[in-house]
Amino acid sequence: MEIRADIIKGDCREELKKLKDDSIDLIFTSPPYADRRKNTYGGIHPDKYVEWFLPISRELLRVLRPTGTFILNIKEKTIDGERHTYVIELILEMRKQGWIWTEEFIWHKKNCYPGKWPNRFRDAWERLLQFNKSKKFNMNQEEVMVPMGDWKEARLRKLSERDKIRDISRVGSGFGKNISKWIGREMAYPTNVLHLATECANRNHSAAFPEALPEWFIKLFTKPGDLVLDPFMGSGTTIRVAQRMQRNAVGIEILPEYCKMVEKQIIPAYNLLFEKKGKYETNRNQ
Numbered sequence: 001m002e003i004r005a006d007i008i009k010g011d012c013r014e015e016l017k018k019l020k021d022d023s024i025d026l027i028f029t030s031p032p033y034a035d036r037r038k039n040t041y042g043g044i045h046p047d048k049y050v051e052w053f054l055p056i057s058r059e060l061l062r063v064l065r066p067t068g069t070f071i072l073n074i075k076e077k078t079i080d081g082e083r084h085t086y087v088i089e090l091i092l093e094m095r096k097q098g099w100i101w102t103e104e105f106i107w108h109k110k111n112c113y114p115g116k117w118p119n120r121f122r123d124a125w126e127r128l129l130q131f132n133k134s135k136k137f138n139m140n141q142e143e144v145m146v147p148m149g150d151w152k153e154a155r156l157r158k159l160s161e162r163d164k165i166r167d168i169s170r171v172g173s174g175f176g177k178n179i180s181k182w183i184g185r186e187m188a189y190p191t192n193v194l195h196l197a198t199e200c201a202n203r204n205h206s207a208a209f210p211e212a213l214p215e216w217f218i219k220l221f222t223k224p225g226d227l228v229l230d231p232f233m234g235s236g237t238t239i240r241v242a243q244r245m246q247r248n249a250v251g252i253e254i255l256p257e258y259c260k261m262v263e264k265q266i267i268p269a270y271n272l273l274f275e276k277k278g279k280y281e282t283n284r285n286q
């Protein structure tokens, strides 16, 4: 299978306009956080964040396939002793744009250093907001199944009569469950909490996420040959992982030094192929 990757040097607010409608299967990205990294690549004031991001999310909505998914890694900053509300405001505004806010995953950073703050504890998790264009999006749940684990021995041994039938949830969630159907199974579906260690020390970027993060979502929401976009590419984690997983990838990055670094890491022949065949078209369009 031909797999292509392309690195676009520039501001995604302009570059996204050049991508085709309904052409991307998965957008996976971590934009600059409000004011967090001022010294490295410029921050956006928290009060201006929504205004800054909405033209970008409008373009992302246009380029995403109706069956595609947008995963946004974002966490609000604490200002004057309280959490800023720009992420919440952004979700509300994106819904007005036409996005469906389907789900929220938690990335638990399991190797955080301990710390001491006067009025809070170590912030050890980040949000991954899932947005879709339609309620019928591609999702390969079997690809991310996990071993049942030891808990099943203790929990399943002592099943109550209630657990053996599909009854109505006692907590009023509206979901019935029949736990006994998991007896004898080795694999189960995961939860929406991902326990992954951070690993940015060796990647020349102060905000790189671990490879396992895009990998999990690429498995869940795409198939080989699909097209993955990261409009805030940074050190190229999404692009490298997508290429390794036989997905086509497009990365946009405003800082030339990161573009140069990523270009060296992806397989050059793929770029050449990409140029020849015409940009931003997936295999399925040819």
Ligand SMILES: C[S@@+](CC[C@H](N)C(=O)[O-])C[C@H]1O[C@@H](n2cnc3c(N)ncnc32)[C@H](O)[C@@H]1O
Pocket: 010, 011, 012, 013, 029, 030, 031, 032, 033, 041, 205, 207, 208, 209, 231, 232, 233, 234, 235, 236, 237, 238, 252, 253, 254, 255, 258
């Ligand atoms: C949080 S970092 C992404 C890190 C990336 N996920 C990784 O694993 O390395 C955000 C990146 O977006 C880039 N950036 C900021 N504004 C941009 C814009 N308007 N267009 C494209 N890239 C931008 C920054 O230079 C930075 O490298």
